[in-house]
Amino acid sequence: MEKNKVKSIHDLGQSIWLDFIDRQIMDSGELQRLIDEDGVRGVTSNPAIFAKAISSSSDYDADIKELSQEDLSNEEVFYRLAISDIQRAADLFKPVYEEEVRGADGYISLEVSPLLARDTEGTIRQARELWKAVDRENVMIKIPATAEGLPAIRQCISEGININITLLFGLERYEAVAEAYIAGLEDRVKANQPISHIASVASFFLSRIDVLIDPILKEKGLEQLQGEVAIASAKKAYEIYKRVFGSERFKKLEAKxxxxxxxxxxxxxxxNPSFRDTKYVEALIGPNTVNTIPMDTLEAFRDHGQLASRLEENLDKATDTLAQLKKAGIDLDAITQKLEDEGIEKFNDPYNKLLDAIAQQKKKALASEKS
Incomplete structure (x- = not known):
């Protein structure tokens, strides 16, 4: 019998996390099956995922009704619901977390409010609150890689909080994110605090880069580069990763x-429907990395994915692709900044709709109490 293709990715050094969570996937046993059969090793969530989960099912109605009896804001109600789900998922993944390389995987991510993306102090405050409320060592708090997020990342790492850096698009910003992580660890060492339990990932967003840049490439007569820029950027990011985390500076921390x-x-x-539905998974399988994928992509790879370690293949081509952009006058830094700005809005919109939906549910619950 052929080994499960998704599970086999782990043999090549990459961990597959699921970019989805709701109560149904846990209640039905589907999440446990994904752990057992597909080797899924973690979960990421975001405001849009929770908005869909809470707004499109009745699974949360009873809890919202109960919470509406307390003097809570709509956001506080949301985080009570989300924290409950995150704790439950974290407990499901605890055996993965406690495997022989303790803390390598088994993490569940919960994001600070997207409305705080430009607020350093607000982000730090909420990250602390969520970390304390979830109270699970195999949880990561998600903080966006905005300019304002960078000092928050450093501070939270220095306080021993696991951080998943989100909304990361550009290479220059990635380098700053890695710096914030290392500086946070150094701050902690100076304070004579342990660092061996801290984990972090830098979430590099890919397909959105191609969505924005491919029409520009067509205008410039560079159709041959369509669908290639995101993968080239990821390969260059991996070069930065190897350099930064192979440095003497990091080796001193590694010794601790x-x-x-x-x-x-x-x-x-x-x-893009003209691309293979497994394109971005296949191209970037490589050691010491994570790929978080939605359910339909996971199922597609299980069915017809092409399994091979390709992350470090054709690095010259990746370098050349980015050089051709520069030569054509395409400012990749400006494009990735635009993606960051749009990404914040894409999370703010569903988040605000989610809070509105909770408000309606609370109103309905209070009305039924009075009748």
Whole structure:
């Protein structure tokens, strides 16, 4: 019998996490099956995922009704619901977390409010609150890789909080994210605090880069580069990862038990129907990385994915692709900044709709109490 293709990715050094969570997937036993059969090794969530889960099912109605009896804001109600789900998922993944390389995987990610993306102090405050409320060592708090997020990342790492850096698009910003992680570990060492239990991933968003840049490439007569820029960027990011986490500076921290901050490939479902639906998974399988994928992409790879370690193949081509952009006058830094700005809005919109939906549910619950 052929070995499960998704599970086999782990043999090549990459961990597959699921970019999805709701109560149904846990209640039905489907999440446990994904752990057992597909070797799924973690879960990521975001405001849009929770918005869909809470708004499109009745699974949360009873809890919202109960919470509406307390003097809570709509956001506080949301986080009570989300924290409950995250704790439950974290407990499911505890055996993965406690495997022979303790803390390599088994993490569940919960994001700070997207409304705080430009607020350093607000982000730090909420990250602390969520970390304390979830109270699970195999949880990561998600903080966006905005300019304002960088000092928050450093501070939270220095306080021993596991961090998943999200909304990361550009190579220059990735280098700053890695710096924030290392500096946070150094701050902690100076304070005579342990660092061996801290984990972090830097979530590099991919397919959205191609969605934005491919029409520009067509205009410039560079059709041959369509669908190639995101993968080229990821390969260059991996070169930075190897340089930074192979440095003498990091080796000093490693001697004290520090783990490298792994690159995590996010937004890896193909948005262009003319591309293979497994394109971004296949191209970026490689050691010491994570790929978080939605359910339909996971199922597609299980069915017809092509399994091979390709992350370090054709590095010259990746370098040449980015050089051709520069030569054509395409400012990749400006494009990735635009993607960051749009990404914040893409999370803010569903988040605000989610809070509105909770408000309606609370109103309905209070009305039924009075009748």
């Amino acid at each position: 038990g520090a783990k490298p901050q792994r690159l995590l490939w996010a937004s890896t479902s193909s948005k």
